Amino acid sequence: MDDGLPQRRVAVVTGAARGIGAALSRELAARGLRVALLGREVDALRAVAAGLPWDARCFGADVTDRAAMADTADRVAREMGPASVVVANAGIAATGPFADADPDLWERVVDVNLLGSAGTARVFLPHLARTRGYFLQIASTASFGSAPMMSAYCASKAGVESFAQALRAEVAPQGIGVGIAYLHWTRTEMTRDIDEHPVLVALRSSQPRFAARVHPPEEVARQLRRGIARRATSIHCPPWLRLLQPLRPLFPPLVAHVSRRHLKLLDDAELARTSGVLGAGGAADWGARPG
Numbered sequence: 001m002d003d004g005l006p007q008r009r010v011a012v013v014t015g016a017a018r019g020i021g022a023a024l025s026r027e028l029a030a031r032g033l034r035v036a037l038l039g040r041e042v043d044a045l046r047a048v049a050a051g052l053p054w055d056a057r058c059f060g061a062d063v064t065d066r067a068a069m070a071d072t073a074d075r076v077a078r079e080m081g082p083a084s085v086v087v088a089n090a091g092i093a094a095t096g097p098f099a100d101a102d103p104d105l106w107e108r109v110v111d112v113n114l115l116g117s118a119g120t121a122r123v124f125l126p127h128l129a130r131t132r133g134y135f136l137q138i139a140s141t142a143s144f145g146s147a148p149m150m151s152a153y154c155a156s157k158a159g160v161e162s163f164a165q166a167l168r169a170e171v172a173p174q175g176i177g178v179g180i181a182y183l184h185w186t187r188t189e190m191t192r193d194i195d196e197h198p199v200l201v202a203l204r205s206s207q208p209r210f211a212a213r214v215h216p217p218e219e220v221a222r223q224l225r226r227g228i229a230r231r232a233t234s235i236h237c238p239p240w241l242r243l244l245q246p247l248r249p250l251f252p253p254l255v256a257h258v259s260r261r262h263l264k265l266l267d268d269a270e271l272a273r274t275s276g277v278l279g280a281g282g283a284a285d286w287g288a289r290p291g
Contacts, residue, residue, distance in 0.1 A: 012036045015090030017044035023221035063116030073123035082127040088117040089138045092282035093153040096275025106152045113156035132175035137164035145251030177231040185214045206258045
């Protein structure tokens with residue numbers, strides 16, 4: 001099916017071992033792209049690649065390791081050709097009060113989500129300049145109204161949005177497109193405890209039913225693929241999020257007001273027990289740190 005995607009060209013997806021990254025890799029491969037899957041969990045990457053219909057290859061790399069990412073970009077070019085699509089999807093999240101958070105974990109969330117995205121763009125921009133390609137930054141509605149107990153994640157997602165907006169203007173003269181994907185609740189390993197985790201439950205309980213719906217990664221991946229085909233400057237998953245963009249100035253005070261009420265209801269012992277990194281991908285990244 002030709003839906004605007006560059007057939008048999010190369011697409012790079014970071015954080016492709018599971019969740020949205022894996023689902024998007026399958027979507028792109030099904031439309032004829034050759035996918036380079038990047039991540040730290042090589043065995044999981046290989047399992048995803050084994051189910052793809054075209055020549056997919058796996059590259060184990062930490063997106064925050066500049067030398068490793070530069071080497072990976074060179075390997076992709078040698079083994080597959082220059083990338084036409086690059087998706088900065090790798091990300092982790094952690095919950096808990098900022099004052100009690102492990103400073104190393106807090107900084108790691110920012111490093112992976114923000115600096116890792118910038119590092120991904122840096123090493124693959126020469127590819128995209130050659131192919132007049134497209135860079136997609138995965139962001140979040142966490143950048144709309146920052147939620148308490150998730151300060152590192154919200155700060156990093158607001159940061160990647162600003163980074164991508166600045167990058168867009170810089171690289172437009174080279175024919176490179178830059179898009180930002182705004183994702184809402186998606187059922188991935190990161191949100192596997194969404195119905196039990198006190199912070200996630202509190203966040204969703206303050207939203208109307210349609211906004212609290214949790215979307216399967218396959219649905220989100222289809223919407224991302226359509227946006228990539230259009231070289232969209234923004235992709236909203238679900239699409240109704242687009243209607244909220246003009247209302248964004250209202251969200252920080254609204255979130256603060258609602259949060260004060262919910263924070264009073266959180267049990268301190270339960271909150272302490274559930275604080276820390278979220279999901280298998282985040283746990284794998286955090287567990288692989290030196291020392």
